[in-house]
Amino acid sequence: MPKLRSTAAVCTTLSALAATSILGSPSAAEPFSTTPCTLHRTDDHHSEGLDSWNPDYTRPTGALDAVLVFLSFPDATPRLSPAQLTADHFPATSRYYEQASYGRFTLRPHPVSHWLRMPKPSTAYAMKRDWSAENRGTYLRDAFAAADRDVDFSRYQVVYLVADPDAPGVDSDATKVVNLDTPIHVDGTDVRRVVTVFEKHPPDRLVLAHETGHVFDLPDLYHRPVDGKGDWDTYVGDWDLMGSQFGLSPDLFAWHKWKLGWLDPRQVVCVRGARPTRLTLEPLEAGPGVPVQDAAGAPAFGLGHGVKLAIVRTGVDSALAFEVRSAAGNDRAACRQGVLVYRVRSGAQSGAGPVEVVDAHPHTEACWENSVHPALADAPVALGESFTVPGDDVKVEAEGRTASGAWTVRITPGLKDEG
Numbered sequence: 001m002p003k004l005r006s007t008a009a010v011c012t013t014l015s016a017l018a019a020t021s022i023l024g025s026p027s028a029a030e031p032f033s034t035t036p037c038t039l040h041r042t043d044d045h046h047s048e049g050l051d052s053w054n055p056d057y058t059r060p061t062g063a064l065d066a067v068l069v070f071l072s073f074p075d076a077t078p079r080l081s082p083a084q085l086t087a088d089h090f091p092a093t094s095r096y097y098e099q100a101s102y103g104r105f106t107l108r109p110h111p112v113s114h115w116l117r118m119p120k121p122s123t124a125y126a127m128k129r130d131w132s133a134e135n136r137g138t139y140l141r142d143a144f145a146a147a148d149r150d151v152d153f154s155r156y157q158v159v160y161l162v163a164d165p166d167a168p169g170v171d172s173d174a175t176k177v178v179n180l181d182t183p184i185h186v187d188g189t190d191v192r193r194v195v196t197v198f199e200k201h202p203p204d205r206l207v208l209a210h211e212t213g214h215v216f217d218l219p220d221l222y223h224r225p226v227d228g229k230g231d232w233d234t235y236v237g238d239w240d241l242m243g244s245q246f247g248l249s250p251d252l253f254a255w256h257k258w259k260l261g262w263l264d265p266r267q268v269v270c271v272r273g274a275r276p277t278r279l280t281l282e283p284l285e286a287g288p289g290v291p292v293q294d295a296a297g298a299p300a301f302g303l304g305h306g307v308k309l310a311i312v313r314t315g316v317d318s319a320l321a322f323e324v325r326s327a328a329g330n331d332r333a334a335c336r337q338g339v340l341v342y343r344v345r346s347g348a349q350s351g352a353g354p355v356e357v358v359d360a361h362p363h364t365e366a367c368w369e370n371s372v373h374p375a376l377a378d379a380p381v382a383l384g385e386s387f388t389v390p391g392d393d394v395k396v397e398a399e400g401r402t403a404s405g406a407w408t409v410r411i412t413p414g415l416k417d418e419g
Helices: 007-014 082-089 092-100 135-145 206-213 256-261
Strands: 063-072 104-110 158-163 176-186 189-197 268-270 279-282 310-317 318-325 338-343 355-358 386-389 394-401 406-413
Touching: 063 082, 063 135, 082 104, 092 206, 135 158, 135 176, 135 189, 158 206, 158 310, 189 206, 256 310, 256 318, 268 279, 279 310, 279 318, 310 406, 318 406, 338 394
Parallel strands: 063 104, 063 158, 158 189, 268 310
Antiparallel strands: 176 189, 279 406, 310 318, 318 338, 338 355, 386 394, 394 406
C-alpha cells in the first residue's frame, strides 16, 4: 500500500487549515439544474444555488464507503471499544440518509476494529470549537500518520477521525468538518475533507448525520450569536438537520434533496406569473416503505414519486419554497403538519441564514417542552388555512387532502414574482 507523504510535505498541506474551513478559488462547475426557479450557485461557502454542482464535493447518490478511525492518546486508556463508539452513530446515521434520500443513497460504515495511538497527549492538541489552524493541523498530521499503516484511504469517500471521548483534552464542542485548501494525498487518493469527531458517549442525537451533510456541501442553518449566548435556532427551528440535530422534524428540506439529486425534475414545480396555481404536493417524507397518513388519518403507502417542492422566484438570488411536512419517516416526532414555507438565498454563506423558515403563526408557539425553537414549531400552514408571505405578496392556501394523503395547495405569486 502506498505510504503517506513525508511529514514535511503533510505539514505544508496542513498549514493552510483554518478553524472551520479553507476554500480555494471556485472549481469548474458541473451543470445540474436549469429550471426558471433555479438559483445560481455563488462563490459563498456551501451556496444554496442549484444550477451547478461543486465538483470538490462528493455527490451522495448510490453507495459511498466511510471509514471510522479511532484515536487514543498517551494520557488516557480508552474505557470504550471502537465497536461501542461505532454503535453510537451507526446504523442511525445510515438509516437517516436512507430515508431522507428515498433509498437513493447508502452510507456504508467501515470501522477500524482497534484503537490507534496518537504520538502526543490529548491536551497537547488544545482542542476546542474554534480550533487554531496550527493545533488542528498538528492533530490531522499525527492522525493520518498513525492510521496510514492500518487504513487504505483510497477505498473511502468519507473519513471520520473519532477521538477517545474520555481523554482529558477532548472537547465535544470541537466536532466538525475540516475542509482542506490543498488535499492530503495519501494511498494514491486526495482527501479533501475530514470529519473530526470528539463526541461524548452517548453522543448528541444525529450529530454525525449533521456533520456528514457538510461533506455533501450542505450549509449550517443555525444562527450563531456573536457572544455565543442566546438562541441558535431562530432561522429554521426544528425543520432541517443542518439547523439542529435535535429537531423534532430533522428531515432535510426539499430544496436540499433537490440539490443532492434525490428529487427528479418532475418533482419540482416552478410557479410563475401572477395567476393562481393549484397543485398537489406529496408529504416530503413519503417514499418507499414510509407510510404517511391518508385523508382519514390512517397509515397509507404508495406515495413517493409525485411533486415534493414548489418554488416562487423572488429575486436574482432568492426564492420562496413550499413543501408539505408530516409526522413520518425522519419527521415522525413532528410537532405540527402542513405546508412549510421558507426563503432561500444563494448568496448567503453557511451560518449566515441561507434558509429561513417563514412562520405562518407568528403570534403562537408549540411543543415548548421539546422543540428547539417553539416559536417556529407551528410554522406550517395547516389544512384549511391560507397565509400571505410578508414582504413577498405570495399567498398559499392549504385547500384539502387527497385520498392517498397528498395535499392540494393553491399558490398565488402576486406582483413581486421575478421568475
